[in-house]
Amino acid sequence: MTVTLTVLRQASPDDAPYRQTILFETDDMQMTVASMLQKINADPACTDTEGRAVTPIRWECSCLQKKCGACAMRINGRPRLACDALLSEFRRGRILLEPLRKFPVVADLTVDRSILMQNLMRMQIWFAEDAEPDEAVRGLTYDASRCLQCGCCLEVCPNFCADGKFYGMAGLLPAARLLTALPESQKEAMQQAYRKHLYEGCGKSLACHDICPAGIPVDRLLVNANAAAVWKRRPRRRREKPDE
Amino acid sequence: MKRFLIIGAGLSGLSAAITLAERGLPCALFSLQPSERAQSVLAEGGINAALNTMHEDDSPAEHFADTVRGGCGLADPEAVRGLTEHAPEILRRLERCGVPFHMQNGTLMLRNFGGQKKKRTAYARSSTGKMIMTALIDEARKYEAAGLIHRFPHHEFLRLLLRADKSCAGVRCRDCYTGEIRDYFGAVLLCCGGMNGLFPEMTTGTTQNSGDAAAAVFMQGVPFGNPEMLQYHPTTVGISGKRCLVSEAARGEGGRLFIEKNGARWYFMEELYPELGNLMPRDVVAREMFRVRQSPGCGGQVYLDLTGLSAETWAQKLSDLREELIAYLSLDPKREPVPVKEGIHYFMGGIAVDAKHRAGLRGLYAAGECACQYHGANRLGGNSMLGALYGGKTAAETAAAEAQDAEPDCPVQEDEPLLTPADPRLILQIRDILLSGLGIVRDETTLQGALQSLAELSAARESNAREKARLCLAGAMLQAALERRESRGAHYRADFPQSDEAYRKTTVVCCENGAASVKFVPLPEEGASV
Ligand SMILES: Cc1cc2nc3c(=O)[nH]c(=O)nc-3n(C[C@H](O)[C@H](O)[C@H](O)COP(=O)(O)OP(=O)(O)OC[C@H]3O[C@@H](n4cnc5c(N)ncnc54)[C@H](O)[C@@H]3O)c2cc1C
Ligand code: SF4
Numbered sequence: 001m002t003v004t005l006t007v008l009r010q011a012s013p014d015d016a017p018y019r020q021t022i023l024f025e026t027d028d029m030q031m032t033v034a035s036m037l038q039k040i041n042a043d044p045a046c047t048d049t050e051g052r053a054v055t056p057i058r059w060e061c062s063c064l065q066k067k068c069g070a071c072a073m074r075i076n077g078r079p080r081l082a083c084d085a086l087l088s089e090f091r092r093g094r095i096l097l098e099p100l101r102k103f104p105v106v107a108d109l110t111v112d113r114s115i116l117m118q119n120l121m122r123m124q125i126w127f128a129e130d131a132e133p134d135e136a137v138r139g140l141t142y143d144a145s146r147c148l149q150c151g152c153c154l155e156v157c158p159n160f161c162a163d164g165k166f167y168g169m170a171g172l173l174p175a176a177r178l179l180t181a182l183p184e185s186q187k188e189a190m191q192q193a194y195r196k197h198l199y200e201g202c203g204k205s206l207a208c209h210d211i212c213p214a215g216i217p218v219d220r221l222l223v224n225a226n227a228a229a230v231w232k233r234r235p236r237r238r239r240e241k242p243d244e
Numbered sequence: 245m246k247r248f249l250i251i252g253a254g255l256s257g258l259s260a261a262i263t264l265a266e267r268g269l270p271c272a273l274f275s276l277q278p279s280e281r282a283q284s285v286l287a288e289g290g291i292n293a294a295l296n297t298m299h300e301d302d303s304p305a306e307h308f309a310d311t312v313r314g315g316c317g318l319a320d321p322e323a324v325r326g327l328t329e330h331a332p333e334i335l336r337r338l339e340r341c342g343v344p345f346h347m348q349n350g351t352l353m354l355r356n357f358g359g360q361k362k363k364r365t366a367y368a369r370s371s372t373g374k375m376i377m378t379a380l381i382d383e384a385r386k387y388e389a390a391g392l393i394h395r396f397p398h399h400e401f402l403r404l405l406l407r408a409d410k411s412c413a414g415v416r417c418r419d420c421y422t423g424e425i426r427d428y429f430g431a432v433l434l435c436c437g438g439m440n441g442l443f444p445e446m447t448t449g450t451t452q453n454s455g456d457a458a459a460a461v462f463m464q465g466v467p468f469g470n471p472e473m474l475q476y477h478p479t480t481v482g483i484s485g486k487r488c489l490v491s492e493a494a495r496g497e498g499g500r501l502f503i504e505k506n507g508a509r510w511y512f513m514e515e516l517y518p519e520l521g522n523l524m525p526r527d528v529v530a531r532e533m534f535r536v537r538q539s540p541g542c543g544g545q546v547y548l549d550l551t552g553l554s555a556e557t558w559a560q561k562l563s564d565l566r567e568e569l570i571a572y573l574s575l576d577p578k579r580e581p582v583p584v585k586e587g588i589h590y591f592m593g594g595i596a597v598d599a600k601h602r603a604g605l606r607g608l609y610a611a612g613e614c615a616c617q618y619h620g621a622n623r624l625g626g627n628s629m630l631g632a633l634y635g636g637k638t639a640a641e642t643a644a645a646e647a648q649d650a651e652p653d654c655p656v657q658e659d660e661p662l663l664t665p666a667d668p669r670l671i672l673q674i675r676d677i678l679l680s681g682l683g684i685v686r687d688e689t690t691l692q693g694a695l696q697s698l699a700e701l702s703a704a705r706e707s708n709a710r711e712k713a714r715l716c717l718a719g720a721m722l723q724a725a726l727e728r729r730e731s732r733g734a735h736y737r738a739d740f741p742q743s744d745e746a747y748r749k750t751t752v753v754c755c756e757n758g759a760a761s762v763k764f765v766p767l768p769e770e771g772a773s774v
């Protein structure tokens with residue numbers, strides 16, 4: 001099969017972006033977009049459809065099994081993990097790769113997502129004292145802790161922008177983790193920060209829900225975190241699946 | 245002022261940074277990518293500590309005995325003593341940071357893991373590493389806000405800065421986003437993970453641990469220990485670009501290994517080891533898989549049969565695994581057997597350190613998977629996260645006690661030969677040579693052959709600095725495996741199938757003027773280090 005791969009490229013933040021199209025031959029339909037990028041970068045003879053040499057495409061990856069969030073990018077317009085996109089999905093063999101749009105581009109498909117960490121810093125996401133966990137809501141702690149900080153949810157969120165005061169689901173989940181075990185002394189400050197940076201900006205459309213590549217039940221976490229931070233109720237106890 | 249430079253922000257790097265910050269000592273924390281992307285987030289099964297919550301009369305002394313036995317006599321007893329004694333305290337600390345370990349009625353639950361006699365492994369479903377990382381990233385953030393931990397994400401470590409007396413003065417790093425190269429001065433703690441990048445696509449780890457950091461410091465004269473000790477995990481599947489781990493839990497729940505023999509399924513582990521069957525230690529299973537593949541009448545592929553597992557087991561215990569196999573291989577393990585093969589999973593060897601985590605040069609420390617500590621010739625599942633946490637902490641404590649005021653007292657070198665990356669084709673050629681020599685079963689002929697091929701490869705090209713370093717480290721690994729003429733733990737020699745007491749020593753390899761030398765050094769006695 002021939003994959004017609006188009007990449008939105010940009011040498012540096014100061015350079016103009018341009019599209020480059022490469023015809024990529026493979027029989028391996030179980031190959032992921034991530035591996036395709038690795039293969040293209042490992043081939044110094046690779047040329048594009050206009051015969052120009054393809055310089056190594058800048059992108060980030062690490063785990064190659066959708067557990068680290070490094071490889072998030074727009075694939076045919078949808079924010080996803082490149083290691084979670086199999087070539088077999090693209091029946092017409094056309095793939096367009098673009099960097100995430102809500103973050104500044106570093107080069108090609110690499111974006112600078114450091115705003116995510118800065119937002120968590122502003123929200124004071126840490127336990128100032130020992131956590132006070134509640135065994136009944138361990139499942140919530142667990143799910144909230146799974147967030148990859150990949151940024152896919154922010155890409156589709158109608159209310160998030162990088163310099164805004166609303167931090168989106170990638171900010172909400174770390175806060176939700178704390179709220180399942182928050183010591184009394186931190187409650188007031190966390191509730192305030194939560195209202196300001198999460199509750200007030202969120203339209204609850206849950207556009208983020210279907211996009212989350214980790215499959216985190218963000219709806220459940222949103223309801224519970226709102227209950228704990230805004231309505232000052234204990235997180236809802238639910239019958240938990242047995243852990244393993 | 246005392247300054248501390250930590251390279252790597254996985255479990256060991258975070259542990260070191262937090263330990264320093266707790267003492268009010270500021271540090272710089274460099275990593276290629278943020279902590280969320282480090283290999284540590286992949287750890288699944290759990291972390292060991294003799295908490296004895298299952299009332300099996302477990303104790304640190306038994307954890308010590310199992311670890312030393314698992315390491316086949318090559319683990320440093322003093323270091324393992326510290327590791328196992330501090331393990332319960334480390335686990336309790338993680339609980340206080342909010343790690344959602346599995347609990348039942350207020351009791352922290354522990355599970356069985358290979359090579360250990362008691363239930364000693366704490367876990368959080370199948371994402372133990374991710375849970376611990378999330379908690380420690382938050383903990384580190386508290387100290388970042390206090391100005392004690394300065395993060396340098398997207399920074400690549402290039403090399404050490406050395407003084408004329410070969411002591412370590414600092415590091416040279418490159419900002420991967422801006423391209424800027426800078427020198428930083430202070431005590432250096434290397435926490436840069438295993439050497440996965442020497443074996444691209446063939447390990448269960450991440451691409452981020454490229455092996456370049458290890459190769460660079462090896463070239464600079466930092467001695468490595470036991471580099472021939474690679475842990476192969478018996479059950480991995482090839483997915484796009486890597487080996488994906490099929491956790492031991494799949495066999496624990498009743499998974500059975502078989503191979504086609506003369507047209508019928510041969511459940512070889514059950515026949516060869518009636519007592520433990522499919523649950524024999526990792527190295528034994530891996531070796532038997534290798535053997536049956538070559539035995540007459542057998543097909544070339546070993547399968548893991550999980551079709552007999554109950555719907556409940558799939559739903560409650562192995563749902564992640566099933567989802568992964570369906571997503572990447574379009575294979576439903578509930579219905580079809582899974583083709584498995586041994587894959588490189590852990591590096592027991594690495595930068596040689598003493599029980600206090602001092603590496604071979606003054607002012608240099610190393611911890612986590614990049615260091616050779618705790619696991620000897622074979623690592624027990626659940627001990628590496630513990631080793632990374634305790635090792636990072638110990639390295640930081642030692643560095644804090646020994647550090648001098650940092651001065652830029654080392655001649656500044658303007659040019660930077662390490663900027664050019666290694667040719668990806670060469671990386672694959674080196675990998676194939678390493679695999680030919682450092683397989684599950686090794687012998688003199690294949691190792692000599694591999695060294696010969698490496699020498700020819702090296703002679704046939706004009707290599708850049710990174711390539712030279714990689715070739716040199718690869719050569720040292722092969723040379724170490726060649727000279728250890730015995731079998732022990734992960735190192736199995738078909739021509740020397742027995743262990744030999746004369747080799748109950750650490751293999752120490754060193755690079756001098758681009759060539760590697762190998763020697764065998766007796767293990768330290770307990771209480772020897774100060
Ligand atoms: C699939 C899988 C499952 C596992 N399961 C378990 C388990 O159940 N129990 C257990 O105990 N262990 C397990 N392990 C092993 C364990 O996870 C690791 O040994 C441990 O987490 C290593 O931690 P670390 O801090 O040494 O390194 P890592 O987490 O690998 O971090 C390395 C850091 O170094 C940085 N780095 C690397 N090179 C450079 C460079 N040149 N410049 C700058 N920074 C650099 C990286 O960016 C990263 O931040 C598992 C491993 C894998 C792969
Ligand atoms: S629910 Fe809507 S507004 Fe709220 S975080 Fe998700 S996408 Fe954004």
Ligand code: SF4
Pocket residue numbers: 069146147148149150151152153154169170173211212213214215216218
């Ligand atoms: S909530 Fe999901 S999509 Fe958003 S950052 Fe976390 S893992 Fe990524």
Ligand code: FES
Pocket residue numbers: 034060061062063064065066067068069070071072081082083084
């Ligand atoms: S590389 Fe880790 S999520 Fe894709």
